[in-house]
Amino acid sequence: MRISELSRKSGVPVPTIKYYLREGLLPSGERTGRNQADYGDEHLRRLKLVRALIDIGGLSIAAVGEVVGVLENADVVTHQVLGVVQRSMGTDEPPPADRASQDEVTALLARRGWDGMADDPAALALAGVVTAARKLGHHRFAAQLDAYAEASAGIARQDLDYVLLHARVDDVLESMVVATVLGDAALAALRRLAQRDASARLLGGG
Amino acid sequence: MRISELSRKSGVPVPTIKYYLREGLLPSGERTGRNQADYGDEHLRRLKLVRALIDIGGLSIAAVGEVVGVLENADVVTHQVLGVVQRSMGTDEPPPADRASQDEVTALLARRGWDGMADDPAALALAGVVTAARKLGHHRFAAQLDAYAEASAGIARQDLDYVLLHARVDDVLESMVVATVLGDAALAALRRLAQRDASARLLGGG
DNA sequence: CAGTTCTGGATAGTGACACTTTCTACTATC
């Protein structure tokens, strides 16, 4: 198919597709002439993935570039893909954390048996969140986190089951990306709904 | 205190504080002369909250403005604050959802007894996520959501308990904001850690 | 009390980001 058909099927404007091609988010089509190229279903599929990462996951163009770079390197160890996706989703610089918060996070990780993850970007980000809470006078915030961690562990088990059960071998990587990014968005939405429900029950609906 | 001291204590540059004042994120100091004003602890506290909403919660300046607007309107019903905060955290326009996805979300809400929330922005966002998953060929994604919802409900109960137990009466609203925004960030970080742990256990660490 | 620093307020400028627009030379199609 040609670029206009790719545009029509995906809903992405032609100039934007050209932009994604320039940025390496989409591989070039097969050249069939000096100014003609042919795109296939894999381009359409990739384009949809790119838009989902941007629109649903809120990833930047550069972050999407990293993710698709990993997807195209078939020799990357499966387990490593998760790290790249997760790094792409977080902020580049985790918020600064003080020692007390770091210690609280370290203790939490130890309680769960998640040792050796203390220098993971997510752990640093978590310590930054705890620090921010303390600065706002919420010193008991960290005590909440065990419950959060318990819930997260259950969800993570689900995510892995989903990927291993439903994905064909040749797109385990893509499934992990989808489960991570869309799962994040879905969880955030469900948390809002659950909060509203709990709040309505306790404080009275309005 | 004067603006330079407010800047020093908060770590926010003076020009940025002026900018926040202009945008209404921070109330003006008490004027003590033609070009002098006095700021108090409540300004420092508010400034820290604003930075937490921006840095940790990722809210835009406009969204922070809405949130602090609600915080300053003491006559707003407590239960409504949550709605404003949640709206500020999501995207303005939820992603488009097809009917099948909407039906799946409606069924999920019914199973949980969360009726009447079908037109909540979070429910629309969730339907949009399901639609995106379907477009990517992940039709079984919605089946995951019951587990997500169960976990979310547990967390929401925790959040409410936290606010009601630890907050003084005069800052229940601020505590709800903090619990919502920082809780979101903490949950996201813990989810990443839990995923890595689960992935390492199942696929072998690397 | 002269000189430097700081202040609130207004206006203009900056850099990053994600596109859009415009252009050119060529190709496909009616």
Place this chain on the structure above:
DNA sequence: GATAGTAGAAAGTGTCACTATCCAGAACTG
């Protein structure tokens, strides 16, 4: 043969969150 579409390059656009500059006046400093 006229019209529309195409690849690729370069320049432009709008938004966002600051950041810089200016000004008249106030405040500390020696």
